[in-house]
Amino acid sequence: MYAMAFNVSKSCRYVLGRHSSVMATSTQFVKLYTPRSTAKMRSCYSCATQEKNKFELESHSSAAHVPAVTSQEMAVSGDRRGRLVENFLPFSNFLTDNYGRRHSYLRMSLTEKCNLRCQYCMPEEGVKLTPRAQLMSTSEILTVARLFVQEGVDKIRLTGGEPLIRPDVLDIITELRKLKGLKTIAVTTNGMNLERMLPKLKEAGLDLLNISLDSLVPAKFEFIVRRKGFHKVMEGIDKAIEMGFNPVKVNCVIMRGFNEEEILDFVTLTENRPLEVRFIEYMPFDGNKWNFKKMVSYQEMLDYIRQQWPRLEQLPNAKTDTAKTYKVPGFQGQVGFITSMSDHFCGSCNRLRITANGNLKVCLFENMEVSLRDVLRSGASDQELLEIIGAAVGRKKKQHADGYEPLDHTSGLPGPNDS
Ligand SMILES: C[S@@+](CC[C@H](N)C(=O)[O-])C[C@H]1O[C@@H](n2cnc3c(N)ncnc32)[C@H](O)[C@@H]1O
Numbered sequence: 001m002y003a004m005a006f007n008v009s010k011s012c013r014y015v016l017g018r019h020s021s022v023m024a025t026s027t028q029f030v031k032l033y034t035p036r037s038t039a040k041m042r043s044c045y046s047c048a049t050q051e052k053n054k055f056e057l058e059s060h061s062s063a064a065h066v067p068a069v070t071s072q073e074m075a076v077s078g079d080r081r082g083r084l085v086e087n088f089l090p091f092s093n094f095l096t097d098n099y100g101r102r103h104s105y106l107r108m109s110l111t112e113k114c115n116l117r118c119q120y121c122m123p124e125e126g127v128k129l130t131p132r133a134q135l136m137s138t139s140e141i142l143t144v145a146r147l148f149v150q151e152g153v154d155k156i157r158l159t160g161g162e163p164l165i166r167p168d169v170l171d172i173i174t175e176l177r178k179l180k181g182l183k184t185i186a187v188t189t190n191g192m193n194l195e196r197m198l199p200k201l202k203e204a205g206l207d208l209l210n211i212s213l214d215s216l217v218p219a220k221f222e223f224i225v226r227r228k229g230f231h232k233v234m235e236g237i238d239k240a241i242e243m244g245f246n247p248v249k250v251n252c253v254i255m256r257g258f259n260e261e262e263i264l265d266f267v268t269l270t271e272n273r274p275l276e277v278r279f280i281e282y283m284p285f286d287g288n289k290w291n292f293k294k295m296v297s298y299q300e301m302l303d304y305i306r307q308q309w310p311r312l313e314q315l316p317n318a319k320t321d322t323a324k325t326y327k328v329p330g331f332q333g334q335v336g337f338i339t340s341m342s343d344h345f346c347g348s349c350n351r352l353r354i355t356a357n358g359n360l361k362v363c364l365f366e367n368m369e370v371s372l373r374d375v376l377r378s379g380a381s382d383q384e385l386l387e388i389i390g391a392a393v394g395r396k397k398k399q400h401a402d403g404y405e406p407l408d409h410t411s412g413l414p415g416p417n418d419s
């Protein structure tokens with residue numbers, strides 16, 4: 001049954017090939033793929049939910065209950081041990097990888113479909129769509145979300161394709177809102193249906209909005225997205241501000257020879273609006289004709305902006321922020337840079353992704369996927385599902401390769417604009 005769950009890249013087939021079989025039970029699977037260093041930790045906490053872990057930590061951390069230590073741990077200084085406890089115990093073991101990264105942020109693709117055809121993202125004819133029966137149903141999405149939230153995920157971003165064209169998107173948000181422990185529900189959208197849907201989205205419980213916009217010139221916008229609709233997006237942005245979303249984030253992919261000369265206009269957009277314009281380094285995807293020369297790096301963008309606003313100041317960032325944020329003194333909004341290409345943020349990566357057909361991806365730049373949909377449909381229990389998830393997280397690499405291999409576009413989940 002679990003063999004169905006793996007959709008592996010060439011490199012992973014190689015790894016699997018070294019083991020005798022992929023027809024493993026979930027327990028065998030976890031044994032095969034859980035490195036020794038974490039196996040012990042997993043056995044202590046393998047059944048514990050985030051809540052239980054918290055409880056155990058609380059009861060252990062009183063002066064009377066210092067956790068038992070191995071001789072190896074005794075060699076670790078008290079301070080470091082304190083940090084180990086703090087770093088590992090309170091968070092789900094299933095969602096903590098071998099490098100101590102806690103994955104508390106889940107990006108879920110609701111659909112592969114889109115009403116635009118951005119040149120850097122999709123071919124003109126669209127992408128080959130997965131048959132409907134193979135996509136995650138509403139209840140499967142909610143089951144998976146519930147499990148992740150129970151384990152400590154506190155932020156879910158709905159993305160796609162275009163998430164707002166999924167007919168049940170409002171129901172999904174309404175149900176997500178009921179999950180105890182989920183602090184933030186975010187959506188990344190191209191803004192085409194936004195103005196019309198905003199009141200209902202807010203009522204359903206949406207907290208955060210990222211709206212994509214790559215040009216402030218209508219004709220250029222239409223050239224890049226291969227459709228009309230510039231004014232609809234602008235109306236969506238204005239309405240989001242009017243309705244009190246703060247900040248409203250605007251995602252702008254900068255491409256040399258296309259919109260790099262609009263960078264200053266985008267910064268000016270933040271002068272009187274509570275916007276965060278996020279400049280995204282152009283990333284390679286299958287078929288987007290990416291080449292290194294088209295990518296404008298963060299440093300180059302920053303230098304360009306500083307020529308106009310030398311006092312541009314950097315703002316403090318949270319550890320897991322993907323954007324480096326700056327502000328022109330006196331401006332209401334701010335700007336951010338998503339530096340996936342020139343300065344990856346693997347060390348503090350806290351995100352996991354689920355594709356519209358239910359594949360779990362632990363890294364955007366990795367092609368290996370595990371089908372949670374197949375596991376769910378096989379009737380697996382929550383515990384079995386968690387073990388599969390934990391094993392996948394356990395295999396997450398320290399960082400993605402530096403070679404800019406094109407990404408498999410079908411995941412529908414480009415990685416920027418994450419917060
Ligand atoms: C794939 S879209 C999905 C959500 C929605 N359809 C939208 O456009 O906002 C998510 C984000 O990825 C960005 N993106 C897509 N392809 C990209 C690429 N090749 N390089 C950098 N960012 C990209 C888009 O600009 C968008 O902000």
Ligand code: SF4
Binds near residue numbers: 115118
């Ligand atoms: S970036 Fe978003 S809007 Fe543009 S084609 Fe991709 S999914 Fe559609």
